[in-house]
Amino acid sequence: MPKISEAQRETRRQQILDAALRCFSRDGFHNTTTADIVRESGVSQGTLYLYFATKDDIILALADDRHQSEAFLDALAMAEQDPVQGLLTLVDLHGRGLGDPRRIDGRRVGVQGWSEAMRSPAIHDSVVGGLKRVRLGIERLVARGQATGQIRPEVQPEAVARMLIAVFQGFVLQVAWGETLDLPACGRTIRDMIGALLTPKGRETYAAEFPDPSPQA
Template sequence: MPKISERQRESRRQQILEAALGCFSENGFHQTGMADIVQRSGMSHGAVYGYFESKDDIIEALADDRHRSEAILNSAAEQAEDPIEGLRALVRAYAHGLTDPAGEPRRRVGVHGWAEALRSPRVHARVVEGIDIPRSMIAGLVAQAQRMGRLPDDLGADAIARSFIAVFQGFVLQVAWGEEIDVAACVAVIDRMLQGLAQGDRQARPGGSA
């Protein structure tokens, strides 16, 4: 068998993942078999199994790809000198992803993944890992803002981070359902929430206005 270059190998791997993404997006995990992915990829069974031994391997690879793309968004927010602006930058970056029509299959697969995590420990671990990374980063920005007196310190940084994650997950679900959402207006609401947290801290201090 002739050897292929690393670039060709990666191209074929992505070809398989794109085929799997389309199948999972349309039919979910349970209704998709390896035979469906092979057929959609246009490759032979042997070629596909040469890259992935099982459907779960493909699901993990898709999760890894998503985590890598999200890491770029997270790093941009971490580099902000002002933690509040870092939070705002993160909100806008993820919100932009919700407006990208090309991201629809990945959003749908993400929702399928949440459901699959209820029954598969392997998928559950990957889903939680993907959430823990931005959650920890958000908590770090919040804690930094609290140390600077920019946000109230009577609220747990992790609790605030989980609340922001929950809001974003709700947006993902609504968009995956096909609902028309004014994402810019929703971002403005989250901005107001941040302002409200900051103002609440000032009002709680001696001499703060009611």
């Protein structure tokens, strides 16, 4: 039997994962069988098992791929020289993703993954580990902003990170439900929340975006 190249292996793996994503989004994890994924993907049952031993392995692979995609966006934000701009970039990039209709299957499956994390230790570790990487990145941005005097010193970086993640998870859930969100308005509100973290120096730097809310004499 001729060997297939690494590129061909990756293409076949992605073919299976794309089919699984559609099946899971449409029918849920528990109502989807590996036979359903085989039919959707067009590969044989034996080929599927060459890549994934169990359905949980497929769920984990989808979660890991999503984390890698999000890690790229997070890296762009963390690379900003100005930490406040990094926070704004993070909100903007993830907001754009929420509004992308091509990602709805991923959002629906992601929400199901949160539920599966209560059942499977492996899925729990993947989900929580992915969120931890994001949380630590946000904490570093906030700490950098405090070091530059742009973010108030009494602010707790971990609390800010957990708040932003919780807000984003809430939006993901609403999008997965099929609700219509005014994402620009939601984005402006999150920016206002970030503005409330700033010192006078930070507001001076971002005067156009975060005007001083104090009453004028």
